Amino acid sequence: xxxxxWSGDLDAKDTPDASLTPAQLATLELIRLPxxxxxxxxxxLRAQIELELxxxxxxxxDLLEEPLWVSKxxxxxxxxxEALYEAQEEEPxxxxxxxxxxxxxxxxVELSIHLSPKRTASELVDEALKSIMNRGDGxxxxxxxxxxxxxxxxxxEVASLLQTFFDTFPPLKRGWQPTTETPRKVSLHRGMIVLQxxxxxxxGRPEELTAGRVIIELKTGRSVPHHLDDLRFYALxxxxxxxxxxxxxxxxxxxxxxxxVETVDEDLIRAAIxxxxxxxxxxxxLRLGQTQAERRPSGACKWCPxxxxxxxxxxxxxxxxxxxxx
Ligand code: SF4
Numbered sequence: 340x341x342x343x344x345w346s347g348d349l350d351a352k353d354t355p356d357a358s359l360t361p362a363q364l365a366t367l368e369l370i371r372l373p374x375x376x377x378x379x380x381x382x383x384l385r386a387q388i389e390l391e392l393x394x395x396x397x398x399x400x401d402l403l404e405e406p407l408w409v410s411k412x413x414x415x416x417x418x419x420x421e422a423l424y425e426a427q428e429e430e431p432x433x434x435x436x437x438x439x440x441x442x443x444x445x446x447x448v449e450l451s452i453h454l455s456p457k458r459t460a461s462e463l464v465d466e467a468l469k470s471i472m473n474r475g476d477g478x479x480x481x482x483x484x485x486x487x488x489x490x491x492x493x494x495x496e497v498a499s500l501l502q503t504f505f506d507t508f509p510p511l512k513r514g515w516q517p518t519t520e521t522p523r524k525v526s527l528h529r530g531m532i533v534l535q536x537x538x539x540x541x542x543g544r545p546e547e548l549t550a551g552r553v554i555i556e557l558k559t560g561r562s563v564p565h566h567l568d569d570l571r572f573y574a575l576x577x578x579x580x581x582x583x584x585x586x587x588x589x590x591x592x593x594x595x596x597x598x599x600v601e602t603v604d605e606d607l608i609r610a611a612i613x614x615x616x617x618x619x620x621x622x623x624x625l626r627l628g629q630t631q632a633e634r635r636p637s638g639a640c641k642w643c644p645x646x647x648x649x650x651x652x653x654x655x656x657x658x659x660x661x662x663x664x665x
Pocket of ligand 1 (some may be wrong): 423575634637640646653
């Protein structure tokens with residue numbers, strides 16, 4: 340198998356591996372940004388962004404008694420239905436079978452990159468399940484509590500998904516410097532606000548001040564608009580930790596074998612700073628009880644735990660039902 344070095348150029352001298360499927364080739368072309376399109380950023384960018392984030396939140400942070408942890412989940416929640424967010428914060432977290440699929444899948448991808456010799460999809464699922472069930476955490480206990488049939492069904496679903504991934508995503512070569520489950524954490528106001536995330540997969544790396552890393556999120560569900568915002572937040576985290584923004588952001592939808600990409604530029608970073616600061620302000624106001632949680636009906640009303648007592652949610656559900664009659 341001919342090797343493909345991680346270079347942005349896709350010209351004749353860098354002909355991709357002929358053994359790749361059309362879907363793998365299409366993905367590869369989309370997640371490689373030509374060198375001449377890569378942006379070189381100022382060395383002061385990291386300090387500027389940190390200063391801006393702290394300046395925009397300084398008035399509220401002194402009122403906090405406990406640190407505020409902010410991940411893509413909190414940012415999405417506060418930008419959709421705030422009342423649902425508050426209800427979920429009060430509910431104890433519980434694992435459910437559909438949630439395990441993504442967790443095991445991500446573990447399989449991680450092992451597929453780092454385990455040698457290469458394993459088949461089913462072997463990887465077995466390795467991943469064994470590793471997770473030995474961890475002793477909440478997911479391990481949940482999986483151990485399932486019946487053999489339930490575990491076999493999960494194994495079968497994840498193995499199919501993984502095979503689709505292998506057929507549609509180019510094999511990650513060592514020369515691309517791939518990483519999996521990369522944590523990023525940024526502490527503001529001496530730890531009173533902590534921004535955090537974990538990137539599913541990255542390939543490439545920056546060269547001095549020139550962007551080169553691609554952050555890839557692997558999605559086992561359908562495409563929704565907030566996936567873009569999640570990745571833009573990750574671009575911000577990457578910039579605050581490394582000092583250079585990523586070159587590209589990509590969401591890979593495993594079921595469909597398709598990737599959606601976005602190039603990172605100054606406007607994108609500015610939009611991420613704006614959304615993050617506005618959301619932090621809102622999260623603090625909600626925590627301090629300085630504001631009422633807004634109710635914003637959407638498809639989430641169908642499974643919302645407080646839908647029974649929510650007027651706007653009930654109206655939305657009735658309207659949807661009426662429309663659905665036709
Ligand atoms: S029912 Fe809908 S609008 Fe009401 S709290 Fe739940 S998600 Fe929000």
